[in-house]
Amino acid sequence: MSGPKVGPGPRSLRLSGVQTAMLARRSLVAEWRQLFTVLPGLVFPLLLAAVYTRQFQRALGLPGFPEVESFLDFILPASILQAVSFGASSAGTELALDIENGFLDRLLASPVARIPILVGRLAGAAIVAAGKTLVIVALFMVFGAEIAGGPAAVLVLLAVSSLLVLVIGGISQVLAIRTGSQEAVGATFPLIFVTIFMSSAFFPTSLMSGWFRVVAQNNPITWIVDPLRRLVVVGWSWTDAAIALGIPAVCAVGTVGAALAALQRKLSRP
Numbered sequence: 001m002s003g004p005k006v007g008p009g010p011r012s013l014r015l016s017g018v019q020t021a022m023l024a025r026r027s028l029v030a031e032w033r034q035l036f037t038v039l040p041g042l043v044f045p046l047l048l049a050a051v052y053t054r055q056f057q058r059a060l061g062l063p064g065f066p067e068v069e070s071f072l073d074f075i076l077p078a079s080i081l082q083a084v085s086f087g088a089s090s091a092g093t094e095l096a097l098d099i100e101n102g103f104l105d106r107l108l109a110s111p112v113a114r115i116p117i118l119v120g121r122l123a124g125a126a127i128v129a130a131g132k133t134l135v136i137v138a139l140f141m142v143f144g145a146e147i148a149g150g151p152a153a154v155l156v157l158l159a160v161s162s163l164l165v166l167v168i169g170g171i172s173q174v175l176a177i178r179t180g181s182q183e184a185v186g187a188t189f190p191l192i193f194v195t196i197f198m199s200s201a202f203f204p205t206s207l208m209s210g211w212f213r214v215v216a217q218n219n220p221i222t223w224i225v226d227p228l229r230r231l232v233v234v235g236w237s238w239t240d241a242a243i244a245l246g247i248p249a250v251c252a253v254g255t256v257g258a259a260l261a262a263l264q265r266k267l268s269r270p
Contacts, residue, residue: 023120027094028127042132045082046139049075066204068233072145077157077228078201079136081221084129084161085168085192091121092172092185099180108267118259122169126162133161149231156231156241160224163248168192170255177262201225223247 049072068074095118098104107117137147137154147153172185179185198212199221205213216222224247227240 020116020120020123023116024123024127027091027121027124042083042135044086045079045136048082049079049140065207066229066233069146070144072140072143073147073233074229075202076137076140076145076147076232077225078196079140080133080157080161081164081196081201081225082193083132083136084165085189085196087128088125088165088168088192089172089185089188090128091118091125091165091169092174092176092188093182094121095173096176096180096182096185099176100182114263114267115260118173118256118263121173122166122256125165125169129161129165130158133158147232148234149236152236152241153231156244157228160228160244160248163245163252164224166252167248167255170252170257170259173259174255174262177259177266195219196221199225200229220247220251 066074095104098107104117137157141147149156168188172188175185175188176182198215199219200216201221205216205222208216224244227237227244230237230240231244
C-alpha cells in the first residue's frame, strides 16, 4: 500500500515542504467551503465573553482577584482557547474521512512522503487558529480590552493558539488512524471543553476551593493560561512567554510524534 520513498537530502526536504503546503492548502479550502463550521468557534466565545464580562465585572473587587481594568482583559486568553478548541480536531476528522473514502490509500500509493500527510492537515488547522486569534484580539480591543504586553504578547497569543491546535490535532489524528472513525474523533471535543472549564481560564484559582481548586491548579491549561494572562494584564515577561510557549510546544512534539508513530505502525501491519 505504500508508495515509493524519497531519499534524504535537500531535494527531499524541499519536496516534503511542497507536499505539506499542498495538503495544508487542501485543508484550508475545505474549511472555507464549510465556513459555517468555523463561525461557531468565533461567535460562541465572543457571546460567552460578553455575558461573563457583564455578570462578573463586580468580581474584580474581590480580595485575591488579579488587578485588571476590565474583565475583558482577564478573559481574553480563555476566549482564545475556546475559539481554537472549536475545530481543533479537524485535522483528525479530515484524516478519518480520508481513511473512510479511500483517499489516504491513494496518497500512500503515491510518491507523497509520510510526514506531509499528517503535518499538512495540522498546518492548515494551525493557520485557521491563528486567524481566529487575530479576530478575537481585534474585537476585544475594539470593545476596550488592553494588552499590556504589547505586540510581542499578541505574537505569543498567536503562537500558543497554533501550538494548542497541534496538540489537539495530534491526538485526534492518533484516534483517526486507530479507529478510522469521524465519530470517535469528534467525541474528543466535550473532553477538551470540560478541560478548559476546569482550569483558571474563567476564574482565578486563588478564589476556588475544595477539589475543584486542586484540579484547576494541576490542569495543564492553567499552566498555559496564567502566564498568558499576565502578558495581557501585567505586561511583557520573557519568563511568562517562555512558559506559555514551552508547555504546548513540548506537548505538540509528543502528540504529533505519536500520530506519526501510529501511522508507521498502521503501514507496517501486513
